[in-house]
Amino acid sequence: MKVLVVDDSKAMRMIVIRTLKQSGIANLTTVEAGNGLEGLAMVAEHKPHAICCDWNMPEMKGIDFLKKLRADGNETLFGFVTSECSAEVKKEAEDSGAAFFIVKPFTPNAFEAALTPVLAH
Amino acid sequence: MCSNPLPTLNTVEKLMQCLLGNQVEARNSAPGPDLNKPHVVASYVDDAQAVQRVLVCELGLANSMGAAMSMIPAGVANDATKAGVVAENIAGNLGEVLNICVNLFTENAPDRLTFKDLQVCGPKNPAPPVKQAVKYAIDIPRYIGGSLLAGSI
Numbered sequence: 001m002k003v004l005v006v007d008d009s010k011a012m013r014m015i016v017i018r019t020l021k022q023s024g025i026a027n028l029t030t031v032e033a034g035n036g037l038e039g040l041a042m043v044a045e046h047k048p049h050a051i052c053c054d055w056n057m058p059e060m061k062g063i064d065f066l067k068k069l070r071a072d073g074n075e076t077l078f079g080f081v082t083s084e085c086s087a088e089v090k091k092e093a094e095d096s097g098a099a100f101f102i103v104k105p106f107t108p109n110a111f112e113a114a115l116t117p118v119l120a121h
Numbered sequence: 122m123c124s125n126p127l128p129t130l131n132t133v134e135k136l137m138q139c140l141l142g143n144q145v146e147a148r149n150s151a152p153g154p155d156l157n158k159p160h161v162v163a164s165y166v167d168d169a170q171a172v173q174r175v176l177v178c179e180l181g182l183a184n185s186m187g188a189a190m191s192m193i194p195a196g197v198a199n200d201a202t203k204a205g206v207v208a209e210n211i212a213g214n215l216g217e218v219l220n221i222c223v224n225l226f227t228e229n230a231p232d233r234l235t236f237k238d239l240q241v242c243g244p245k246n247p248a249p250p251v252k253q254a255v256k257y258a259i260d261i262p263r264y265i266g267g268s269l270l271a272g273s274i
Contacts, residue, residue: 009213009214009216010191010213011190011191011213011214011217015190016190021123056220056235066164068263071128083220083221083224083236084233084235086225086227086233087226088233089233103204103224104221104224105136105139105140105221105224107139
């Protein structure tokens with residue numbers, strides 16, 4: 001499974017990737033982007049199976065990245081990994097097509113719990 | 122006006138352990154950060170961009186938190202602390218740590234806050250006065266620890 005990890009913090013991308021590995025996803029490979037604009041380019045080039053994306057980023061926020069993907073007809077599995085935890089933000093994420101929402105800081109168990117149900121589909 | 126409570130010791134410790142490793146410990150700290158020495162102030166704002174909460178860390182702890190996040194050697198953090206600055210290659214990490222620390226004030230709480238910025242302060246430009254505060258000491262294995270204050274403005 002190829003996962004695109006999008007976060008403007010390189011250290012956080014490393015942590016997300018490490019946690020993805022710890023969560024036991026089979027045949028995992030990862031690609032990275034630093035914001036939503038770079039994410040769009042990476043999606044076009046690498047066609048990931050899933051996207052783990054931060055919310056607040058320069059150039060293009062995560063929610064705008066998701067909305068652009070969906071507007072372009074791209075249905076890649078998409079979820080947020082973010083410090084945002086308000087009900088309003090979660091609702092906007094769901095309404096825009098996000099399949100999972102993981103709040104930072106997170107544990108490998110939290111990642112697995114969020115991803116396993118959506119990957120099973 | 123933000124009604125979110127200040128974080129408990131357990132909340133702070135759990136968050137720091139998630140971010141920086143299971144061996145991180147937090148303890149109650151009576152004096153809190155010494156504002157006569159360099160310290161870092163993180164501001165958290167409401168949707169109207171008014172500062173509602175602050176996190177004040179001793180500079181040594183701030184550099185250590187940023188370094189520990191991606192296992193930058195402690196010596197780099199310590200040298201920056203001696204120089205009275207946040208190390209350039211630690212600043213991004215520290216920003217992310219403090220960004221995630223917004224959850225100290227928002228988890229299971231009614232009002233949304235976001236991390237606005239961090240500033241290195243000192244005796245001439247100290248952290249703003251707070252209405253209420255909780256103070257903890259943070260110990261990070263292999264790094265210099267220090268005191269942290271979470272306060273309401």
